[in-house]
Amino acid sequence: MDSRNVLLSGVVGSTAYGLAGPGSDVDRLGVFAVRTEQLHGLGRPPESLVTTAPDRTLHEAAKWCRLALTSNPTASELVWLPGELYEVRTPLGEELIGIRGCFASAAAVRGAYLGYAAQQFRKLCHKREAGTAPSARLAKHARHLVRLLEQGVTLHRTGELRVRLQDPDRVRELGERLAERPDRAESLLAAAEEQFARPGVLPQEPDPAPAEAWLRRVRRAHWTAAEESE
Known part of the structure; x- marks a missing residue:
């Protein structure tokens, strides 16, 4: 994967929780974007990329948004990490952190x-x-x-x-x-x-509109990048 396609990535799991011990694995989670033109053919690009050396899971932008809108605990923690745990933090990744409040319900x-x-x-x-x-x-x-x-x-x-x-x-x-x-x-x-x-502060339903708008910005950005590389 071209590192330019990774929008946001950081160290998650036991290290992020403060529970890591001497033998603990270092787990990484991230969001990437495919070239937009890949979404217009018969085949579908992979929605997740998983490696074990190092332990890293990358979700394509649309899949990550779908997971976060269900409040998936593992996916959601990516946009709530302490700042020092981010390893890739692009402008679009910053935007995703900025709309993190729209996902939970x-x-x-x-x-x-x-x-x-x-x-x-x-x-x-x-x-x-x-x-x-x-x-x-x-x-x-x-x-x-x-x-x-x-x-x-x-x-x-x-x-x-x-x-x-x-x-x-x-x-x-x-x-x-x-x-x-x-x-x-x-x-x-x-x-x-x-x-x-008991009553809490979360809305009854998530607000997908900011996520949808962000995803469209991702698609525009990576369509332009595809055209410029030809």
Whole structure:
């Protein structure tokens, strides 16, 4: 991929949350744009590019917007990273950060963050009962469960996705305890559900208009670039 097509990219995952340990992978996430002329043929260009050395996922601009409009936790964190974690930050990437508030909605945030946390809970319980995973893997599921609940509730209350956890050590310690007794997580899930049931600041529906306008600017910019390169 031509690096000029990457609009925004940064370090995400455990490094961004403040949970990285000595053996943690460094995960990267980004948004890229295809040449606009590629969208006019019979074939469709890839919507995501994934590599493992380094660990990097790039979503094409339209796909990233669709994910963000459903409040997908992994995709959404890209536009809420601490500034020092961005590695590529183009003018169009800056614009995307500038409209980040249009993507989240109350129902989607509740469904996504509670849903992903419940998924981690099921994995934690299953692997604990089956004895198929080392304690470190169980603790990782538990940490992600706690993180998703904290981030989701804060986003619901404030409209801000706080990627960097306020107290990573507390989350690590709680993760270790939940890995030993997964049933203790049930009260965390119930408390989060109660918080989501209370009024928050998010709208009932996302506002796709700014995302649509941004995507059209991306298409215009990359159509011009294609013509100039010929």
